[in-house]
Amino acid sequence: MDPETPEHLLKTKRGEPVTMLEAISEALFEEMIRDESVFLMGEDIGVYGGAFKVTRDFLSFFGENRVIDTPIAEGGFTGAAAGAAHMGLRPVVEIQFMDFISPAYDVITNYIATSNYRGAGPQPLVIRGPVGGGNRGGPFHSQNVEMAFFHTPGLKIVYPSTARDAKGLLKASIRDDNPVIFEEHKGLYRAPSLREVLPDDDYVVPLGEARIVREGTDITIVTYGSMVHKSVEAAETMETEDGVSVEIVDLRTLLPLDEDAIVESVKKTNKLLVVHEDTRTGGIAGEIAIRVSEKAFEWLDGPILRVTAIDAPVPYSGSLEDYFLPQTDDVLKAARYLAAY
């Protein structure tokens, strides 16, 4: 007899709202049902259901061959995922905290990312896990890792900001024939404000397509992840207090970057602010600014600005971390400056 689907994975089926974390669980679950070659590896994902419980009850449903509790060896099991991918499986590995992806940096950048180019074939695998600050996690449980991989051709990088996108993007990532690094902001996992009822069908959100969160005419904010929500807050204040109309572009996929969406929005508003939670120097704002300079310089009516974390390790103490992270007020101040420019 087949085991019953765990209750908590049927919320969308029942028409109930889900958190971003639940949306991710549903995506994994549904993909594993749809395609037998999809399997999971990671630390404490089986018996415990993952440090954040993303894979709660997966082990009893799918069994030990498809939900593998690994030794603490990010390099080892990510490399093993690559081997399994060559043999026709579609591994999804969980990094318990994405800060600990570093031991796998070698195999990801040297092996996995170059595989298709070298003629060794595609690498259909997903490396996913929690990222981001605001949880008083200190330097090793708070980092954003996108820019450590952004410079590596051959990888895709996805970073959702809503439950709906998280589910659709994760499904698309699992079905993608390229290696995908999938970042999940732990501050968004259970955020009550992000709970939503998802479509009860097998929808996917295609990789490489940004989303216009909010239409506007005066300024464009390009952002992703947790900063989408702070940017929306700032935009709403701008609208009511300043009568300024802000357009917000949620990148959703960082690599490949949806340049068209960015350029199109800038051509409409003529002003660009990039907001990211990641640190400043070498952050994605630099890449976006140069692309806009290349493609839409004539349309700009002001400097391209950015609001980011400061260039430092992520500090532990609340006061330091709050200062370190970009806040709504920073977005507001920068956006107001641009609006007045």
Place this chain on the structure above:
Amino acid sequence: MSEPTLGLERAGLQDLYRSLCLTRAAEERLELLQKQGHVTGGLYRSLGQEAGAVGAAYALRRRTDGTGDMLCHTIRAAGALFLFGGELIDYFRQYMAKGTSPTRGREANVHWFDFQKGFVGPVSPLGTMIEIMAGMTLSFRVRGEDRIGIVFYGDGASSTGAWHEGLNFAAVQRCPMILIVENNQWAFSTPTSKNTRVSSFTEKGPGYGIDTEAVDGTDVLAVFDAVRRAALQVRSGGGTHMIELNYFRRKGHAQHDPQDYVDPVVIRAWEKKDPLDLYRSRLLHNEWASEEELMVIEEQTFEECRVAAEAAIAEPYPEGSEAVLGVYTDVAMPHPWTRSNSPDPTLA
């Protein structure tokens, strides 16, 4: 008949008990502080493992002038940190993320450093500190100093590449280093059997060509004895050693982990092997201490923790703007212009 005292005087034998009590009292105080909302971030107990840290650190050369042995502890080896001179109040300041803490609120819990006293705090990525300690002890060897280093790690950490690379490097370079494997039978929810196929780390040691010994980690004197013997060899050029401490993690991985994947019967069985209870009975049985002396130690350590915690509570958190400090030795990081009075990014 009395047991052998391993060369320890009555004061030393009682010192060990003191350190055990201090470790436990400090962690219990933390639990209280956490309930009161004073602790930033996670809290990790070493219940049942206190004797490993205490016995091992007590066997080393502890100095305060930067010429002693080096320790790298773990979150479950606070007793070693205290023995090396880590201040109780700093421990609380760290957990509370106070601006007065040794890391000025930048880093968590036992992750702090004092090279004069001879301890280097760990980082979270597991395995790394073996590499670091290999390099520290390499420097002792190449300079002909008779110092040694001791590095603690759990059983699960042994699965990392850094653990292997660091240990192999140390072994090949004959670094004067002792690796303590805190085998508490779990790595978060993963049993040791899912991190390694061998049933004891004494089977791993030979693969690195290093001497390895397993000890009962609940027995503070046995640990002291094993580390003291290993230290003697390591200090006299015997190369890297490994010591496995066998005991059990009686609490969850962190306080947020109810540990429902562990059979409660097993936990209860290990409660009978409580290192404090066991050693207390021996102290009395062998007449190394009187009941009154032990009660004084228990009361004093409790009180020290209470006083230190109260003092730490009263201290300030760091100013947020200090977040830009200390990234480099020389280059200052700019403050975001949006935090300044500047109306304009070009003026910030």
